[in-house]
Amino acid sequence: MTKAKAKLKVKVNPDAWNEVWMDYGSDAMRTTNLILKRTAFLERVPKDAKILDVGCGTGVFLRELKKLGYTDLHGLEPDPQLFERDDLGGIIQEGDALTFGAKKAHQGRYDVVVITGVLHHLKDYGQVQRCLRNIHAVLKPGGTFYTLEPWKHLIRSIMQYLVRDTFVGYIIFRKDKILLKLEERELGQWLEMEKDVTAYAPTVGLHQIYGKKDLRYRYLIFQKTPKRV
Numbered sequence: 001m002t003k004a005k006a007k008l009k010v011k012v013n014p015d016a017w018n019e020v021w022m023d024y025g026s027d028a029m030r031t032t033n034l035i036l037k038r039t040a041f042l043e044r045v046p047k048d049a050k051i052l053d054v055g056c057g058t059g060v061f062l063r064e065l066k067k068l069g070y071t072d073l074h075g076l077e078p079d080p081q082l083f084e085r086d087d088l089g090g091i092i093q094e095g096d097a098l099t100f101g102a103k104k105a106h107q108g109r110y111d112v113v114v115i116t117g118v119l120h121h122l123k124d125y126g127q128v129q130r131c132l133r134n135i136h137a138v139l140k141p142g143g144t145f146y147t148l149e150p151w152k153h154l155i156r157s158i159m160q161y162l163v164r165d166t167f168v169g170y171i172i173f174r175k176d177k178i179l180l181k182l183e184e185r186e187l188g189q190w191l192e193m194e195k196d197v198t199a200y201a202p203t204v205g206l207h208q209i210y211g212k213k214d215l216r217y218r219y220l221i222f223q224k225t226p227k228r229v
């Protein structure tokens, strides 16, 4: 088979993400472990912190925090299908990254907001800006926002070129082809705007206090401007 034939030819429904994601519990566990480790979350965040996971999916991150002894956990997820089998005692509610800050019940309430692998699903820069304003609205002064999102890395791009988009890559990744196709589409758009997002955050009062990258993800922590005394 030629390389051209081996390219991922998949018809993709852009709304298929969640169906696909439900089968990728192991991927969510991997990103959970990564953000905990790479941001030194356990050392930075006390066990009684009020934590909100926005776009929490099936609640993998919250479940892990619960196991680790965190007690004040909350999740928002727009797709009820993802959390209908929630075994976390109803801490996940329906909610959207574009609107959650408008609810009085959330405003100024949280010590920590976490968003993992969600920003790159938002449709455009305007939506990401809205999401950042919502995060600012729900954080307490001095509260922190942790995020993990994919980013472009030269080595990763080379590996994709050499492996994923070849016949061998097709064989290795054929089960994941829908996921990869969706990622390719959304990642392209996200990478275009990623720098603008970091530049926009301080204009709404979210200041970057930490940043790290590895082969696949970028980890950032922002802090809401603390109250002046």
Ligand SMILES: C[S@@+](CC[C@H](N)C(=O)[O-])C[C@H]1O[C@@H](n2cnc3c(N)ncnc32)[C@H](O)[C@@H]1O
Pocket (backbone or CB within 6 Å): 018, 021, 028, 031, 054, 055, 056, 057, 058, 059, 060, 061, 076, 077, 078, 079, 082, 095, 096, 097, 098, 115, 116, 117, 118, 121, 122
């Ligand atoms: C790749 S999954 C990540 C799920 C979860 N954060 C995790 O790490 O397992 C992307 C999630 O983003 C959610 N999502 C997409 N658009 C969203 C929006 N506008 N507001 C909140 N969540 C959204 C999806 O429903 C899905 O749960």
